[in-house]
Amino acid sequence: MTAVGDVRRRRIDELAARAGQVPEGEGGVSLTRSAFRRLRRNPVAIIGAVIVVVFLVVAALAPWLAPRDPLAQSLLSEIRPGFIPGSQEGYPLGVDNLGRDLLSRLIWGSRQSLLIGVVSTVLGVAVGMVLGVLAGAFGGWVDTVVMRFVDIMLSIPGLLMAISISVLLGQNQYALMIAIAVTQVPIFARLLRGSMLVQRGSDYAVAAQALGVKRGRIVFGHVLPNSLSPVIVQGTLSLATAIIEAAALSFLGLGDPDLARPEWGAMLANAQSFLSIRPELAIYPALCIIVVALGFTLLGESLREALDPKFRR
Amino acid sequence: MLRFIVRRLLQLIPILLGLSVLLFAWLRALPGGPAQAALGERATPEAIERYNELFGLDQPIYVQYLKFLGRAVQLDFGNSARTGRPVTTEFLERMPGTIELTVVALVFAIGLGIPLGYLAARKHGSWVDSTSVIASLLGVAIPVFFLAYLLRLGFAVELGWLPGSGRQDVRMDATRITNFYVLDGLLTREWDAAWDAVLHLILPAIALGTIPLAIIVRITRASVLDVVNEDYVRTANAKGLATATVRRRHIIRNALLPVSTTIGLQAGLLLSGAVLTETVFAFGGVGSAIYDALFARDYALLQGFVLMLAIMYVLVNLVVDISYGFLDPRVRVQ
Numbered sequence: 279m280t281a282v283g284d285v286r287r288r289r290i291d292e293l294a295a296r297a298g299q300v301p302e303g304e305g306g307v308s309l310t311r312s313a314f315r316r317l318r319r320n321p322v323a324i325i326g327a328v329i330v331v332v333f334l335v336v337a338a339l340a341p342w343l344a345p346r347d348p349l350a351q352s353l354l355s356e357i358r359p360g361f362i363p364g365s366q367e368g369y370p371l372g373v374d375n376l377g378r379d380l381l382s383r384l385i386w387g388s389r390q391s392l393l394i395g396v397v398s399t400v401l402g403v404a405v406g407m408v409l410g411v412l413a414g415a416f417g418g419w420v421d422t423v424v425m426r427f428v429d430i431m432l433s434i435p436g437l438l439m440a441i442s443i444s445v446l447l448g449q450n451q452y453a454l455m456i457a458i459a460v461t462q463v464p465i466f467a468r469l470l471r472g473s474m475l476v477q478r479g480s481d482y483a484v485a486a487q488a489l490g491v492k493r494g495r496i497v498f499g500h501v502l503p504n505s506l507s508p509v510i511v512q513g514t515l516s517l518a519t520a521i522i523e524a525a526a527l528s529f530l531g532l533g534d535p536d537l538a539r540p541e542w543g544a545m546l547a548n549a550q551s552f553l554s555i556r557p558e559l560a561i562y563p564a565l566c567i568i569v570v571a572l573g574f575t576l577l578g579e580s581l582r583e584a585l586d587p588k589f590r591r
Numbered sequence: 592m593l594r595f596i597v598r599r600l601l602q603l604i605p606i607l608l609g610l611s612v613l614l615f616a617w618l619r620a621l622p623g624g625p626a627q628a629a630l631g632e633r634a635t636p637e638a639i640e641r642y643n644e645l646f647g648l649d650q651p652i653y654v655q656y657l658k659f660l661g662r663a664v665q666l667d668f669g670n671s672a673r674t675g676r677p678v679t680t681e682f683l684e685r686m687p688g689t690i691e692l693t694v695v696a697l698v699f700a701i702g703l704g705i706p707l708g709y710l711a712a713r714k715h716g717s718w719v720d721s722t723s724v725i726a727s728l729l730g731v732a733i734p735v736f737f738l739a740y741l742l743r744l745g746f747a748v749e750l751g752w753l754p755g756s757g758r759q760d761v762r763m764d765a766t767r768i769t770n771f772y773v774l775d776g777l778l779t780r781e782w783d784a785a786w787d788a789v790l791h792l793i794l795p796a797i798a799l800g801t802i803p804l805a806i807i808v809r810i811t812r813a814s815v816l817d818v819v820n821e822d823y824v825r826t827a828n829a830k831g832l833a834t835a836t837v838r839r840r841h842i843i844r845n846a847l848l849p850v851s852t853t854i855g856l857q858a859g860l861l862l863s864g865a866v867l868t869e870t871v872f873a874f875g876g877v878g879s880a881i882y883d884a885l886f887a888r889d890y891a892l893l894q895g896f897v898l899m900l901a902i903m904y905v906l907v908n909l910v911v912d913i914s915y916g917f918l919d920p921r922v923r924v925q
Contacts, residue, residue: 426605426606426609427609429606429609430605430606430609430610430613433606433609433610433901433904433905434610434613434897434901434904435859435860435862435863435864435900435901435904436860437863437864437866437867438863438866438881438897438900438901441866441881441885441893441897442617442893442897445621445885445890445893446617446620446621448622518731518732522732522734525734525736525737526734526735526736526867529734529736529867529870530866530867530870530882530885531885531886532885543734546734546737547736550736550740553740553744554744554748557744560737560740564733564734564737567732567734568729568732568733568734569732571731571732572728572729572732575728575731575732576728579728
């Protein structure tokens with residue numbers, strides 16, 4: 279055992295240790311199938327799934343759903359300092375400070391938020407998994423080196439890490455995604471390693487070893503697939519944090535400077551200056567972020583309950 | 592116990608070394624490098640060259656690192672490009688505010704979170720339970736800075752109940768001793784100054800404490816539900832202990848172990864998470880300094896602050912870990 283961030287690490291490890299436990303009395307049905315069955319019966323999971331599906335559909339169909347061009351600046355003559363017109367015909371939610379249709383910007387913004395969430399999470403999961411598999415599969419000094427590195431990364435609080443990376447990479451949407459991804463890497467690496475260590479000691483892994491199966495096949499054919507459930511759960515939850523974190527970075531002035539791409543976080547951050555004049559300019563994007571984050575969180579939490587029998591109640 | 596503590600302390604060394612390498616590399620990887628960071632954006636090439644010579648930046652990289660390390664050990668991170676003052680001085684001046692804010696936020700989160708979580712678990716399945724679960728999920732989903740703006744707009748700007756910016760009324764001519772404004776007020780018996788500082792803490796602390804509050808409610812609830820089904824609780828009930836005794840001695844005590852882990856984790860995170868909240872409330876702590884540094888491209892300050900905050904984070908975690916060893920003797924044996 280090592281020292282620092284122990285608190286944080288212990289929690290990750292606790293989650294990892296629970297991976298792939300088969301519930302009693304459900305033998306004969308695969309874990310995936312019984313988990314799916316539990317998921318379908320869970321109203322919380324349904325709500326989460328519905329939110330996520332609606333979000334995905336809106337993002338996919340944005341060009342057809344949006345009533346107007348999200349970039350077209352209209353009603354400019356109506357906008358003066360201290361006055362931004364509210365809703366009117368053709369502009370159900372009103373316009374922003376540059377006279378752009380808020381509803382259309384929200385609809386288009388779902389794409390960018392989805393993109394940021396997915397890309398940064400996939401990136402974080404991918405790098406985290408490579409590190410986790412290295413540590414979990416080889417053990418020994420590889421494990422020590424990788425985990426020391428992960429510990430150092432964990433010792434910098436997430437937001438500070440994201441800020442530092444953003445400063446380093448400059449301001450563009452890729453920097454934003456990478457910055458968020460980097461904060462996720464150590465979590466996934468540690469999670470996967472812990473869960474692989476548990477699986478490596480399990481009967482079937484030992485049996486496979488005794489039968490003379492090569493290490494590569496044991497790792498990728500047996501241990502890894504069975505260790506993935508906490509990673510899937512954490513990944514779903516990370517989609518929510520990534521979207522919120524993107525908003526935070528936008529607020530700090532580290533977001534995507536390309537204003538042509540509407541994005542909820544940036545919209546929310548920009549609207550802070552008009553909060554007392556037109557609070558809805560901030561409230562609508564904030565609601566979008568909250569609802570979508572809630573959707574992913576509900577889905578992730580019920581996935582955890584479904585995949586982790588001990589959590590079931 | 593002593594061996595446990597010493598071992599934990601020794602294990603800090605590689606982490607701190609790794610941190611210093613990362614941040615050393617970070618400053619050098621920036622466009623313009625450390626000279627630009629120290630002299631600011633508009634430095635002339637001659638000035639940069641002179642700076643590089645002066646601070647040995649023309650020497651091999653490992654020599655530079657060792658020098659950096661030598662200065663870092665003495666907590667010397669150079670001067671802020673924005674104010675021209677030593678980074679460490681800035682940090683020490685601003686840290687008390689952030690610590691005050693963190694403590695109040697934690698008190699808010701713990702004081703409300705544990706009773707709520709416990710209540711939710713006891714009324715498992717009732718509307719109290721579902722409301723607190725939903726509220727705690729919402730608490731994590733709200734962007735912190737937006738919540739902070741809403742609180743400020745509602746309670747400071749519209750209603751005018753509480754101050755919405757700063758750490759103390761600027762007209763308050765308070766004596767400074769420790770830079771913990773509340774403490775200073777109490778020490779100098781300037782009660783109005785202390786009270787004013789407390790009022791200034793309330794809104795930011797609520798904004799900052801919401802996420803930990805939500806997390807503590809959920810962990811407490813889950814943990815109580817776990818413990819209630821344990822064999823020792825059944826045993827305690829079976830041998831006829833009073834319900835109140837079972838709750839106090841067997842359920843709450845054991846259920847609070849994971850909660851204490853979470854609290855420790857959050858305490859460390861809050862110290863740095865205050866960047867967003869402090870910015871909204873122009874609070875004048877470490878967090879708003881980081882925000883200002885971002886705008887002024889004051890990288891020397893950023894480097895020093897991130898490193899010192901990371902060290903504090905690590906130390907807070909260590910303290911939590913050690914106290915965990917006291918709370919739960921099983922941990923020490925590992």
